[in-house]
Amino acid sequence: MRDVPEHPDWLWSSPEPKRSYDVVIVGGGGHGLATAYYLAKNHGITDVAVLERGWLAGGNMARNTTIIRSNYLWDESAGIYEHALKLWEGLEDDLGYPILFSQRGVLNLAHSLQDVRDSVRRVHANRLNGVDAEWLGPDEVKEICPIVNVSPDVRYPVLGATYQPRAGIAKHDYVAWGFARAAAAMGVHLIENCEVTGVEVAGGRVQAVQTTKGRIAAGTVALSAAGHSSVVAATAGVELPVQTHPLQALVSELLEPVHPTVVMSNAVHVYVSQAHKGELVMGAGIDPYNSYRQRGAFHIIEQQMSAALELFPIFARAHVLRTWAGIVDVTPDASPVVGKTPVDGLLVNCGWGTGGFKATPGVGWCYAHTIAHGEPHPLNAPFSLERFTTGALVDEHGAAAVAH
Amino acid sequence: MLLIPCPWCGPRDEAEFHYGGQAHVAYPENPAALSDEEWARYLFFRDNPKGRFAERWNHTAGCRRWFNAVRNTATNEIEAGEVTA
Ligand SMILES: Cc1cc2nc3c(=O)[nH]c(=O)nc-3n(C[C@H](O)[C@H](O)[C@H](O)COP(=O)(O)OP(=O)(O)OC[C@H]3O[C@@H](n4cnc5c(N)ncnc54)[C@H](O)[C@@H]3O)c2cc1C
Numbered sequence: 001m002r003d004v005p006e007h008p009d010w011l012w013s014s015p016e017p018k019r020s021y022d023v024v025i026v027g028g029g030g031h032g033l034a035t036a037y038y039l040a041k042n043h044g045i046t047d048v049a050v051l052e053r054g055w056l057a058g059g060n061m062a063r064n065t066t067i068i069r070s071n072y073l074w075d076e077s078a079g080i081y082e083h084a085l086k087l088w089e090g091l092e093d094d095l096g097y098p099i100l101f102s103q104r105g106v107l108n109l110a111h112s113l114q115d116v117r118d119s120v121r122r123v124h125a126n127r128l129n130g131v132d133a134e135w136l137g138p139d140e141v142k143e144i145c146p147i148v149n150v151s152p153d154v155r156y157p158v159l160g161a162t163y164q165p166r167a168g169i170a171k172h173d174y175v176a177w178g179f180a181r182a183a184a185a186m187g188v189h190l191i192e193n194c195e196v197t198g199v200e201v202a203g204g205r206v207q208a209v210q211t212t213k214g215r216i217a218a219g220t221v222a223l224s225a226a227g228h229s230s231v232v233a234a235t236a237g238v239e240l241p242v243q244t245h246p247l248q249a250l251v252s253e254l255l256e257p258v259h260p261t262v263v264m265s266n267a268v269h270v271y272v273s274q275a276h277k278g279e280l281v282m283g284a285g286i287d288p289y290n291s292y293r294q295r296g297a298f299h300i301i302e303q304q305m306s307a308a309l310e311l312f313p314i315f316a317r318a319h320v321l322r323t324w325a326g327i328v329d330v331t332p333d334a335s336p337v338v339g340k341t342p343v344d345g346l347l348v349n350c351g352w353g354t355g356g357f358k359a360t361p362g363v364g365w366c367y368a369h370t371i372a373h374g375e376p377h378p379l380n381a382p383f384s385l386e387r388f389t390t391g392a393l394v395d396e397h398g399a400a401a402v403a404h
Numbered sequence: 405m406l407l408i409p410c411p412w413c414g415p416r417d418e419a420e421f422h423y424g425g426q427a428h429v430a431y432p433e434n435p436a437a438l439s440d441e442e443w444a445r446y447l448f449f450r451d452n453p454k455g456r457f458a459e460r461w462n463h464t465a466g467c468r469r470w471f472n473a474v475r476n477t478a479t480n481e482i483e484a485g486e487v488t489a
């Protein structure tokens with residue numbers, strides 16, 4: 001356990017928006033803030049505004065369960081998530097701000113022969129891509145996480161797990177504040193309570209955004225609005241292959257440290273870690289229907305709890321302290337869209353669905369490159385909007401164990 | 405949990421239903437004539453409004469029949485009178 005720093009004083013200034021910027025980023029979540037930071041740091045572009053309809057990082061950035069890993073199956077995914085993980089490893093020094101990044105490893109459990117085959121395949125694929133990965137038997141799982149029930153006498157026994165030692169968790173709020181503080185110090189304008197209500201296009205080129213604080217002209221408009229991506233893009237006449245769903249999570253009351261790593265199970269469907277302060281953090285899948293309400297149904301939570309108890313009988317007396325939901329933008333292949341749109345100067349970063357926190361520095365890096373050069377970075381080039389037409393999907397559904 | 409009005413069984417808990425996504429998406433009449441863009445649109449693009457949304461539900465734990473409803477995705481309210489078999 002580490003000491004948690006005091007709640008900070010203001011880390012960034014709150015300027016009035018100018019009437020024009022080189023780059024306007026729509027959405028002040030983790031991705032928008034990281035993009036602004038790398039635009040300034042890597043490309044020297046500082047005439048940048050991040051427009052946020054609510055308060056900074058109050059969307060999914062405030063609501064996720066902070067799992068960071070890069071053990072995805074396909075080369076394209078391993079590329080961008082491993083780039084992100086390498087950046088996470090130096091981020092605290094880079095930002096000069098504590099982010100409580102803790103590389104405690106992740107176990108992705110296998111409960112059926114098919115799970116085992118898929119997992120072993122993924123371990124080999126990971127190794128070929130330079131991603132640390134091991135296949136563990138039930139006894140080795142127990143060594144790493146003694147509270148997991150590996151008894152063969154349960155409905156879905158643990159047959160083994162993939163293990164990525166470099167995976168872990170970080171403190172999401174501090175990550176956002178660290179990026180915000182560093183970006184603001186380099187001259188980026190962070191503007192809260194400023195909703196983009198329309199994107200102005202003329203002659204096939206983006207001109208400006210309409211906002212609740214007036215019209216703001218921009219050379220480039222870079223969307224990073226997560227669950228609201230479809231709504232904003234539609235005002236520019238751009239349709240996106242995403243559906244917006246609630247995704248819930250919960251925490252227990254504070255407990256003594258009992259859980260040393262991150263455990264994810266696709267088959268019984270729950271994932272669990274223990275936060276620095278001591279609460280158990282758990283989540284699972286989306287609520288099935290489309291919705292922009294940031295809440296979900298309790299039976300989804302009950303299903304997560306029954307799965308958690310199957311794996312961790314020791315949790316039987318723990319109490320749920322709080323449940324909440326974010327709204328996530330899900331694509332057909334469970335991979336993001338990061339790149340150009342049919343409108344010149346309008347870029348999109350969306351579709352990270354249930355798993356984009358771990359990508360925060362990586363996507364910020366690549367999206368900043370895309371903005372600066374008008375062309376994607378090699379690591380986000382495969383995640384184009386055109387792939388749905390060409391058929392070059394990056395199908396991580398199922399392939400990547402649980403999606404988070 | 406949503407309370408969903410099945411046109412045959414009446415209002416039932418959401419847990420009894422399976423979601424079917426956007427309603428009124430017809431299979432292309434002449435699939436062989438579609439361009440790649442049109443196929444992409446049919447396969448991968450669905451409306452995602454913040455507001456009124458016509459959608460499909462199946463009452464899997466009840467009568468097992470499909471029906472359409474109109475729900476507001478900003479409030480989750482299902483419009484009375486817009487549930488159709
Ligand atoms: C419960 C839950 C658990 C999750 N767990 C994990 C996990 O363990 N690991 C992981 O990697 N990922 C996880 N995720 C996913 C991750 O949180 C998201 O993929 C990621 O946060 C999305 O990027 P973001 O931080 O920029 O999004 P957000 O923080 O949602 O930022 C988008 C911002 O855009 C703003 N916005 C929207 N519309 C407008 C507008 N018109 N004008 C101005 N601003 C606008 C929003 O207010 C919001 O602040 C989880 C998500 C949820 C909800």
Ligand SMILES: [Zn+2]
Binds near residue numbers: 411
């Ligand atoms: Zn019925």
